[in-house]
Amino acid sequence: MKKKIYVLDTSALLAYPDLMFRLKGNCEIVIPKTVIKELLGLKHSKHLMIAGAAEKVLNTLHLFGEYLPAGVGLFNEAILRTYEAYVPIDDLASMADNRIVGAAISLKKGAGGEVIVLSTDTNMRNVARAYGLTAKLPCFEDVPQMEKVLS
Numbered sequence: 001m002k003k004k005i006y007v008l009d010t011s012a013l014l015a016y017p018d019l020m021f022r023l024k025g026n027c028e029i030v031i032p033k034t035v036i037k038e039l040l041g042l043k044h045s046k047h048l049m050i051a052g053a054a055e056k057v058l059n060t061l062h063l064f065g066e067y068l069p070a071g072v073g074l075f076n077e078a079i080l081r082t083y084e085a086y087v088p089i090d091d092l093a094s095m096a097d098n099r100i101v102g103a104a105i106s107l108k109k110g111a112g113g114e115v116i117v118l119s120t121d122t123n124m125r126n127v128a129r130a131y132g133l134t135a136k137l138p139c140f141e142d143v144p145q146m147e148k149v150l151s
Contacts, residue, residue: 002111002113002114003026003027003028004025004027004028004113004114004115004116005028005030005107005113005114005115006023006027006028006029006030006116006118007030007032007083007103007104007107007116007117007118008030008031008035008118009035009097009117009118009119009120009124010039010042010096010100011119011120011121012118012119012120013031013035013039013053013054013057014042014050014054014120015120015138016138017053017056017057017060018056018060019118019138020060020074020080021074021075021076022076023076023078024076024077024078025076025077025078026077026078027077028071028078028079028081029074029079029080030081030082030083030103030107031068031080031081031082031083032082032083032084032099032100032103033082033083033084034086034099034100034103035096035100036058036061037096039054039057039058040054040058042054043055043058061082064080068080068081068082069081069082069084083106083107085106085110086099086100086102086103086105086106087102087103087105087109088102089101089102089105089127091127091130092123092127097121097123097127100117100119101117101127101133104117104128104131105133108132108133115133115134116133116134116135116136117133117134117135117136118135118136118137118138119135119137120138125137
């Protein structure tokens with residue numbers, strides 16, 4: 001059985017800055033480079049919670065430095081890595097969102113197995129599903145029950 005590959009959207013990381021540590025087991029956690037670019041812009045947001053979450057994720061990624069492209073083993077048995085390639089699509093309003101879904105499509109073509117897009121963006125999840133990907137709202141025990149229903 002192939003590993004699950006989780007592709008993290010910017011919105012999921014802003015909602016859960018420690019998301020990469022919450023995903024457990026033998027899986028791969030992929031952060032497309034376009035997400036990092038979005039986070040760099042958001043760390044200067046006027047909305048302090050967004051800026052703080054973006055800064056927290058960026059600080060975490062900074063700890064792993066140049067090892068991220070090859071993959072870093074985390075204490076939760078997952079491998080965390082960045083990813084640059086993507087299949088060009090034009091189904092979402094944001095170029096960054098298109099690249100994030102495009103990265104997931106690229107991973108599915110290259111690795112096979114189940115690629116799961118984690119996003120709080122309903123449109124992104126719908127487009128990802130249209131391309132045959134699994135797309136979910138990140139849900140954990142501390143998330144209100146209504147969010148679990150919406151996934």
